[in-house]
Amino acid sequence: MSQLGYAALILAVALSGYGILAAVFGARSGRREFVRSGENAVYGLCLVSVAASVVLLYLLLTRSFQFDYVYSYTSRELSWFYTMSAFWAGNAGSMLLWVLFLGIFGSIVVYQNRHKNRELMPYVVAVILTVALFFSILLAFTKGSNPFALLPDGAVPANGKGLNPMLKNPGMILHPLGTYLGYVGFTIPFAFAIAALVTRRLGDFWIRSTRRWTLLAWLFLTMGNIVGAWWAYVTLGWGGYWAWDPVENASFLPWLTGTAFLHSVMIQEKKDMLKVWNMVLVILTFTLTIFGTFLTRSGVLTSVHSFGLSSLGPFFVAFIGLTLVVSFNLLLSRLDLLRSRNELDSFVSREASFLLNNLILVGMAFTVLWGVLFPIISEAVTGNKATVGPPFFNQVMVPITLVFLFVTGICPLIAWRRATFANVRKNFVYPAAFALAVGIGLFVAGVRLNHPAALIAFTLEAFVLATIVLEFARGTWVRRQMSGENLARAFWSFFWHNKRRSGGYLVHAGVVLLLFGVTGHYAYKQELQQTLVKGESMTVGRYSLSFDSFQSYDTNEKQVGTATFTVKQDGKFLGTLRPVREYYFADDQKWTRIDKLGGLKRDVYLALLDYDQNTDKIVAKLNINPVVNWLWIGSLLMIAGGIVCVVPDKREQRRLAARYEREARLHEA
Amino acid sequence: MRHEISPRREGRRSARRIPLHLGGVVALALFLAVAGLPASMPAYAYTTSDVSSKIICQCGCGAVLEDCPHQDCGWGVPAKDLISKQLASGKTPDELLQYYVSQYGQKILAAPTKEGFNITAWVMPFALLIAGGLGIYYLVRLWVQEGKDRERRAHDTASVLTAGPPDDLVRRFNDELSRFD
Numbered sequence: 084m085s086q087l088g089y090a091a092l093i094l095a096v097a098l099s100g101y102g103i104l105a106a107v108f109g110a111r112s113g114r115r116e117f118v119r120s121g122e123n124a125v126y127g128l129c130l131v132s133v134a135a136s137v138v139l140l141y142l143l144l145t146r147s148f149q150f151d152y153v154y155s156y157t158s159r160e161l162s163w164f165y166t167m168s169a170f171w172a173g174n175a176g177s178m179l180l181w182v183l184f185l186g187i188f189g190s191i192v193v194y195q196n197r198h199k200n201r202e203l204m205p206y207v208v209a210v211i212l213t214v215a216l217f218f219s220i221l222l223a224f225t226k227g228s229n230p231f232a233l234l235p236d237g238a239v240p241a242n243g244k245g246l247n248p249m250l251k252n253p254g255m256i257l258h259p260l261g262t263y264l265g266y267v268g269f270t271i272p273f274a275f276a277i278a279a280l281v282t283r284r285l286g287d288f289w290i291r292s293t294r295r296w297t298l299l300a301w302l303f304l305t306m307g308n309i310v311g312a313w314w315a316y317v318t319l320g321w322g323g324y325w326a327w328d329p330v331e332n333a334s335f336l337p338w339l340t341g342t343a344f345l346h347s348v349m350i351q352e353k354k355d356m357l358k359v360w361n362m363v364l365v366i367l368t369f370t371l372t373i374f375g376t377f378l379t380r381s382g383v384l385t386s387v388h389s390f391g392l393s394s395l396g397p398f399f400v401a402f403i404g405l406t407l408v409v410s411f412n413l414l415l416s417r418l419d420l421l422r423s424r425n426e427l428d429s430f431v432s433r434e435a436s437f438l439l440n441n442l443i444l445v446g447m448a449f450t451v452l453w454g455v456l457f458p459i460i461s462e463a464v465t466g467n468k469a470t471v472g473p474p475f476f477n478q479v480m481v482p483i484t485l486v487f488l489f490v491t492g493i494c495p496l497i498a499w500r501r502a503t504f505a506n507v508r509k510n511f512v513y514p515a516a517f518a519l520a521v522g523i524g525l526f527v528a529g530v531r532l533n534h535p536a537a538l539i540a541f542t543l544e545a546f547v548l549a550t551i552v553l554e555f556a557r558g559t560w561v562r563r564q565m566s567g568e569n570l571a572r573a574f575w576s577f578f579w580h581n582k583r584r585s586g587g588y589l590v591h592a593g594v595v596l597l598l599f600g601v602t603g604h605y606a607y608k609q610e611l612q613q614t615l616v617k618g619e620s621m622t623v624g625r626y627s628l629s630f631d632s633f634q635s636y637d638t639n640e641k642q643v644g645t646a647t648f649t650v651k652q653d654g655k656f657l658g659t660l661r662p663v664r665e666y667y668f669a670d671d672q673k674w675t676r677i678d679k680l681g682g683l684k685r686d687v688y689l690a691l692l693d694y695d696q697n698t699d700k701i702v703a704k705l706n707i708n709p710v711v712n713w714l715w716i717g718s719l720l721m722i723a724g725g726i727v728c729v730v731p732d733k734r735e736q737r738r739l740a741a742r743y744e745r746e747a748r749l750h751e752a
Numbered sequence: 753m754r755h756e757i758s759p760r761r762e763g764r765r766s767a768r769r770i771p772l773h774l775g776g777v778v779a780l781a782l783f784l785a786v787a788g789l790p791a792s793m794p795a796y797a798y799t800t801s802d803v804s805s806k807i808i809c810q811c812g813c814g815a816v817l818e819d820c821p822h823q824d825c826g827w828g829v830p831a832k833d834l835i836s837k838q839l840a841s842g843k844t845p846d847e848l849l850q851y852y853v854s855q856y857g858q859k860i861l862a863a864p865t866k867e868g869f870n871i872t873a874w875v876m877p878f879a880l881l882i883a884g885g886l887g888i889y890y891l892v893r894l895w896v897q898e899g900k901d902r903e904r905r906a907h908d909t910a911s912v913l914t915a916g917p918p919d920d921l922v923r924r925f926n927d928e929l930s931r932f933d
Contacts, residue, residue, distance in 0.1 A: 321819040328814060426899035427892055435892050442884045450877035457864065457873045465869050470808050472816050472862035479877050610801075673824050693824060 085231040088138030091131040092223040098127045099216035103209045110205035118205045122193045129186035136183050149239040152230045158245035160640040171259045174380045175230035181218045184267040206278035248674040254314030262334050265304025266372035271296040273369035280413045290348045302725035304338050309718040320675035320690035322706030327476040332451045333375035340368040343444035358421040366410040429501035436494045443487045481536050492547035518546030537606035547595045551588050589724025593717045600714025609707040616700050627651045633699045642666040644694045662691035685709045802845040803835045807860050816862045
C-alpha cells in the first residue's frame with residue numbers, strides 16, 4: 084500500500100515536470116495537442132495526489148506504526164476524528180495537502196477554461212505545475228519529508244507517540260485546512276497574472292477571470308486565521324487569541340496583501356489604472372503564501388506553532404527567491420505594455436481613497452514582516468538577536484489600525500472621479516455626528532486618558548458602522564420608492580441585486596465589530612491567577628468565583644482533573660464553570676480545557692492550571708474579557724460578507740460572457 | 753466661457769495647496785505618534801504583569817512570559833514567583849528587567865530596545881508609511897494634473913470646432929470672394 088503512495092508522489096513529480104514542458108512547448112509551437120496534454124497532466128496530478136492522500140489516510144486509520152509519520156502523529160487511543168487531523172500535523176502531510184489542493188484547484192481551473200482564455204492557459208498550467216513540482220520534489224526526495232518512509236531497522240512499535248494535545252481540538256481541523264486552501268487559492272490569480280505577462284494580454288481580463296478565485300482564497304484565509312485565533316482562545320488557556328507569533332503573522336501577511344489586491348483591482352476594472360501595482364500585489368501575495376508555509380514548516384523561528392523542525396529551509400528560500408526574480412523580471416520587461424492612462428479628477432475621490440487604503444494595508448503587511456524578520460536582521464547587523472514580540476506589534480500596529488479604520492469608513496462612500504461637497508456632506512455628516520456623540524459619551528463615561536487609543540478606536544468604529552448602516556438604509560429607501568415594495572422586501576432586493584457591494588459592506592461591518600472586540604479586550608481585560616483550596620473564592624471586579632469541588636480520573640491515555648466553580652456577578656448566581664486539566668502519559672504533557680460563561684458584554688474565562696490530587700489544592704487563572712465575543716460575531720459577519728461576494732452574479736456573468744465573445748472575435752480578426 | 757488661469761495665479765494656488773496637503777501628512781504623522789503612546793500609563797502598584805508581559809519565556813515556546821501556554825512551565829512558573837516576590841520587596845519593574853537582561857541578554861526582552869540599531873525596528877514602519885503617503889500625494893497630484901490637462905485639451909478642441917473660424921479670416925474670405933464677382 085505504501086509503495087502505491089510513494090509511486091503516486093513520484094508520478095506527481097513526473098506529471099508536473101512533463102505538464103510544464105508540454106504546455107509551454109505547445110504554446111510556443113502552436114501545437115494545441117501539447118497544450119491539451121499539459122492540461123491533462125493537471126488532471127493527472129489531481130488523481131495521483133488524491134491517491135497519495137487516500138493511502139496516507141488509510142495508513143493513519145489502520146495504525147500502521149511501521150511508518151515514521153503514522154508513528155509520530157497517531158496512537159491507538161486517538162479518535163478517528165483527530166486521526167484525520169494527523170494528516171497535516173507534520174511537514175510531510177501538510178506539503179501533501181498543498182499538492183492535493185493544488186491538483187484539485189488546478190483541475191477546476193483547466194475545466195472552467197476549456198473553451199476560453201486559451202492563449203493564457205498553457206502558462207497558467209505551467210505556473211500551477213511549477214508550484215506542484217516544487218512541493219512534489221520535496222515530498223519525494225528530501226530527507227524527512229516522505230510521508231511513506233518506514234522507521235529505521237524495520238521497527239514496528241506497538242503504539243505511536245500520539246498527536247500533540249494542542250492539536251486535539253475541532254479548530255485544528257478547520258484552521259490548517261482554511262489556511263492552506265487560502266494559500267493554495269492565491270496560486271490561481273498569480274498563475275493568471277504570470278500568464279498575462281508572458282502572453283502580453285495585460286488588460287483587466289485576467290483580473291475578471293480570477294476575481295472569484297481571489298475572493299475564495301481570501302475567504303478561506305480569513306476563515307483559517309479566525310479559526311486559528313478561536314483555537315488559541317479556547318485551547319491555550321492564557322485568555323488571548325493572537326500573540327503575534329511568527330506563524331500567526333505568516334498567515335496574516337498574505338491576508339493583508341490579498342485584501343489590498345482585492346481593493347486595488349477595482350480601480351483597474353473601473354479606470355484601467357494601477358496595472359503594475361496589481362501585478363506587484365499578486366506576486367507578493369503568492370510569495371507570502373510560500374513564505375507562510377516556510378515559516379510554519381521550517382522551524383526557522385521559534386513558535387508554539389512550529390510543530391516540526393526540518394531541513395526544508397534552504398529549499399523554500401531558493402523557491403521564494405526564484406519566484407521573486409522570475410516574476411519581477413517578467414514584470415519589468417512588460418512595463419511599457421502596462422502603462423496606464425493615469426488620470427484622476429480630484430484628490431477627494433474613490434480612486435485616491437483606494438490608494439490610501441492600499442498604502443495602509445501594505446504598510447501593515449510591511450510592519451508585520453519587518454517584525455518577523457527583525458530578529459534575523461538585527462543578528463546579522465549587530466551580532467545580537469533582538470526579540471520582537473507583542474509589545475512591539477501592539478505599539479506599532481495600534482495607530483496604523485486606527486488610520487485603517489478611518490479609511491474603511493470613508494473609502495466606500497466617496498464618489499468615483501470627484502466627490503462634491505454635497506456628496507461628502509450627504510454621506511458623512513450623520514455618521515460623523517453619531518461618532519462624535521459616541522466619543523463624547525465614552526469620554527464622559529470615563530474612557531479617556533488611561534486608554535486614549537481605545538477611545539479613538541471606539542469613536543472610529545461608531546463612525547464606520549454608521550456609514551454602513553446609513554448606506555443600507557438609503558439604498559433600501561430608494562428601492563422602496565422605485566418599486567413600492569415593503570421595507571423588508573426592498574432591503575432584500577437592494578442587498579441581493581448588489582451582491583458585490585453588499586457583501587463588501589458586510590465584510591467592513593464585520594471588521595468593525597471584530598476590532599470592537601479586540602479594542603475592548605485589549606484595553607479592559609482583567610485577570611487573576613490564584614491558588615485555592617475547596618471553599619475559597621477568587622474575585623475580579625464584579626465577579627466572584629467560589630471553588631466548590633474537584634474530581635479526577637484516569638484513562639489509558641491521560642489523567643483528567645476537573646474543578647467546579649460557582650460564578651456570581653454582584654453577588655447573584657451567574658452559572659457554573661468546570662475547567663479541566665489533562666495530563667497525557669505518553670507525551671508527559673499537561674493541557675488545559677478552559678471553561679467560560681459567554682455573553683455580549685464579556686466572557687468569564689477560567690483555566691485550571693494545576694492541581695494536587697492529594698490535597699485538592701488547585702491553581703486557577705480567571706480572565707474577565709470584555710466584549711470579546713464581538714470579535715467572533717464580527718468574524719462570522721466577515722465570512723458571510725465574503726460568501727455573498729463569491730455567489731455568482733448573473734448580470735456580471737452575462738457581461739463577462741459578452742466580453743469573452745468580443746475579445747475572441749477581435750483576436751480572430 | 754472658459755475661465756483662464758494665468759500661470760502666475762496657478763502657481764500661487766499650487767503654493768497654497770501644497771502646504772495644506774503637506775499639513776495633512778504632518779497631521780497624520782502626529783496622530784500616529786500620539787496614538788502610538790503606550791495604551792496604559794501605570795498609576796498603580798506594580799503587578800507581575802508589568803514584568804512578565806515584557807519578557808519572553810525561556811522554555812522555548814516563544815511567547816511572552818505572561819502568555820506562556822505551558823502552565824507548568826519549568827522556567828516560567830519559578831520566574832513569575834520570583835518577579836512577584838521581588839516586586840513585593842520593593843524592586844521596580846525596570847530593575848527586574850535589567851536583572852533578566854544581565855542574565856539572558858537582550859533577547860529576553862519581548863520588544864527591541866529603543867537604542868542603537870534597534871531604533872530602526874520602531875522607526876521603519878512609520879517612515880515607510882509617511883514616505884508612501886508622500887509618494888501617493890505626489891502621484892495623485894500628477895494624475896489630477898494630467899486629468900486637468902486632458903480636459904483642457906478636449907475643451908480647446910471643442911471650442912475651435914463649435915466657434916467656427918475667427919472673424920478676420922471670414923472678412924478676408926468675403927473680400928476675396930467679392931473680387932471674383
